[in-house]
Amino acid sequence: MIFSVIYFILAAFGLGLIVFIHEFGHYWMARKEGMKVEVFSIGFGSPICDWQYQGVKWQLCWLPFGGYVRIAGMEKEGTLEPYQIPNSFYAKKPWARIKVAFMGPLINAVFALFIFCILWLSGGRQDSFSDHTQIVGWVDSDLEACFSEIYPGDRITQINNKPLSQFRQLYAYVALEEQAPKIQGTQINYLDQKQHPFTLICNDTNQLKGIERSRLIMQAVQPANFLIYSQSIGAVNSSIPAGSPMENSGIQNKDRIVWVDGEIVFSRQQLVSTINQKKALLTIKRGSEVFLTRVPRLRVSDLRINTSQKDEISDWQNEAKIQGKLNDLYFIPYQITSDCKVDHLISFFNNDSQEQMHELKKGSFLEVPLEANDQIIAVDGVRIHSGYELLNQLQTHLVQIVVSRDSQALETLSWKTADKAFIDQVDWRGLGKIVHSIGTDELIKTVENLHLLKPVQPKPFNQLPLPESIKMFHTHQLQEQRKMIDAIEDPKIKDQALKTWQDQQKELRLGVSLADCKVNYNPSPLALFSSAFQEMGKTITALMTGILTPKALTGPIGIVEIMHTSWAEGSKEALFWLGMISLNLGVLNLLPIPILDGGHICFSVWEWMTKKPIKAKTMQKLVIPFVVFLVTLFIYLTYQDLSRIIKRFL
Template sequence: MSYLVAVIILLGVLIFIHELGHFLIAKKFNIKVEVFSLGFGPKIFKWKGKETEYCLSIVPFGGYVKMLGEDSTAKLPPEERHRSFSHAEPYKRFLIVAAGPVSNLILAFFIFAAIPLIGEPKVSSYIADVTPNSAAWMAGFRPADKITDINNTAVNTFEDMFKLIQKSDGEKLTTSVKRGNQTERIEFTPVLKTRENEFGEPETSYTIEGLSAMAPLPIVGISNPRSLAASMGFKTGDQILSVNGVPLQSWPILREYLKNIAQSDLEFKVKSKEDTYDIDLNLPPKFFKLQPGAKLEYIGLHSSELFINEVIPDTPAFMAGLKAGDRIISINGNQIQNWDEFRLQVQGWDKKNPLAVQAERNGSIESFTIVPRLEEHRVPVVGKLPKDQFRIGAVSEVKFAPQDMYTFYAYNPITLIKYGAEKSWYWFYMTFESLIKLITGKVPLQQLGGPIFIGSLAGSSFNQGLYYFLRIMAIISVNLGFLNLLPIPVLDGGHLTFFGYEMIRRKPPSQKLQMAAQQVGIMLLLALMVLVLFNDIHRYWGNFRDIISRLFS
């Protein structure tokens, strides 16, 4: 039921504001408004005002304002013509029609401007993990560091940090890092890297490899039953809560703690699926002579994220012989540090040679030759994406530690206005760019979403909290305003085109031209509606019944 409530609130607000824009400007110019309706079709509620009938109709995907004389061919009594829409000056008709989409853009601006008042949650500049031997690692960054400034510019979030890095033009940067009670200074030089942008296109920007705001929980995996860890009672799936009384929030913190440990007696507090218990471990002298990277291997403790939780039948991994419980070690000779790295290696397969995967099973190193295959890509909320991905059918159950968050607040009116304007412009531009890429074929038409997609976004954001719901409402409001300004007959933008023509030529387009354009517009609109509905059903086909049940649950 929460999904249905979310859809009703979101669409209700957007449609009401859109139609209110038309209504208010019509009233401003003394144009008689006969009907103000939220929704289409049969009326489920109506109230007659002084001269306007206000109603709520059964189909919620739209609304309308009916004005006197919208049909320019209709005959009106002479005493009413001054209040007729079709008899109003072209500029007045232009402003009345433009007021709808402009109201949606104004609404988006005010929503965005209000967000800092309630607080915008952002990922803080806390470094949850640093990939060993990466550029960030070699520069001196370590897990649990917190970046406070870059080149003396304050940094509170990961977003702040990477914006400054991207603007560096490859120049050396100096950052202050809070590490425990100490402050460290670290120098590093960003390098150009190519990644996919929001449209799946390659985009090059400056970055530093190896920093992550996410880290897995300290859940262990045991791949060698003869290891020291196994002999002391550790089992795959155990979560280490603390070592020698030091609480552990994530696997990287455990990893670094054990690498740098100086004492031989360790007391682990461990949580299994059934119970919480202690494990005492005495490290032999040999442990302290090992290189830091070999210490965890010696104990036999590994992060559970590199353990296969499930192998889907009849997939490349299944046919190659991988099994649940195997620990991934390397792919094509490259040691794998985390599951995301493994996933990206599979997705980036060059199609030339099969993947050579090494895994540990019961203490023995096994080799597998795997040919990935293309499969449809589904993600939560969004459903099926148009771009398929290479996969092998091996699944890991990675559980991440809660991210360290920073809540951005602002109360200064100038800051709020600037924030609202920047966000509104960003999403307006993104909508424009998306349209261009759809027209040029760089973004497939399958990426368009319809009412089910909007409902899924509304419902999931509603359940996440007020910030997320308002943000989605503002983004969709920008989309609605932009699309209604396009010069497509039937839409507001089509009418604006005709009124603009009339203002320039001092005469309206011919009725024949207008009728032909209206027919083309209706056909385009119907085709678009069929396309987005088809996309929605195809996108959610695997969990279509689940979406419907969630709407009414």
């Protein structure tokens, strides 16, 4: 709690500093040009304290979200026009006024560049690998059909014909550009190292714009991340507790999980999905060839089999001494002989009660359909010789896991070479040797730094032996999620959300904490400044064209929250956001809106061109509507910020 208060104070101080240097730029240039400065204020509203210095009233106000420097003549005095007041802002030449108005944003930009220089000289920031990779880690094609041709492990190199160096750029591009996302990249078969280019155009997302389209893409495709078991992640001790599925697996500190149950795994989402798929990993002998494949592991009640086939499975149940009802047992959608040979394919009923046949999953390199006379020699890596052994082994889901063992795996990588390190750390040929030996008499457990762990039986999340602190955290999360579900008014949406919530608690897990690798991100100050400036330009353009709505923006409370969070993550992260907010403040103030610095510059340029000063009444008519607009926008953004915060605590 005390640290949270300290971070809030640091956040407020940082924002106050940005406002101060902006207003000091105006103040310094105004004094230099001989203008009379009346007030220098940090914040708005009633002053907390004020003092006089060099003829200027300095004050600190209750509302710290901004500030101002009031120069003589900026407000009408009696019957005098602003330009008639001695040493006033409008009494000076247009060029002098332009310099005063421009100096605030310029100081903000220089300050941002200065911050970026400090970051560069100090070695840069540490981000997660997933923030800077081009490699796809997870694809949910059910959410977005256009991604059905992209698979985990593929690399996305371009979006809308622009290079993509960081995965998060994908989300920014689809949010800020109106055209349908055109995605280009490379599909990779890691085991044989074959690569194929691909191009996809996501026309299906055209009905969505801005942040809504970005959120959809963010759910549908996510970046890769390292899956490294670390016994200490931050300040949390994540040693494997007694009763955990991985307790006797042989996993060691800093092992990286690279292959699970027939899938090369590229992300935590893919790992969870893989171990929860109702599939059996079979070792098949076809003639002289031995290979692995995965087939559905289904309830007998879901299989479309005749009475004699069901009787045979019942006999196997008796031989194996398996308790329970026959219909509740697991089997595969194939007619199998007593000596474990495949006879023919059997249809089954899916979750929608529709009849279907076993179909291959796209993108999986280890799914091969079974053929007549194929010999099943192992299930989940365990050797079998008879039908009842097959049935018995299908009742328990054992997961095969291959790890890469490298004591240097958690060392920070350079963002320039992180993808290469992610791929090169694995001996893909060695992985192929281990994988193809699973379930055979010549099992290979180790090749170079690759190791096959002992088979693991995952447990439902709600049955994991978690430490009390983590249990309390997850219980609190579940309670918050349930409250949000109960607040949903649409009955269909509510029922679906409740089912998803219940299913998540039953999801199978391995019971270990896995960390992503840290990446050292240290571009040159000019490169960081340029990319930030370009992103702001795209955001402003998207707002003006209607691609983005003001709802996507962050208001003053949101900015404080960002700074608060960044201080919690470290001083370098806080410095980065300090620079970003300073640059944003400078650029936004240059917009040609009458109440902002850009508006004053426009007035001065107009007077310079026409050789006539703008009258106070005309200026007032131009300024008042924009004052109302900005106050309304301020209230709206504050409301949005508060709504986002409140939703997280409901």
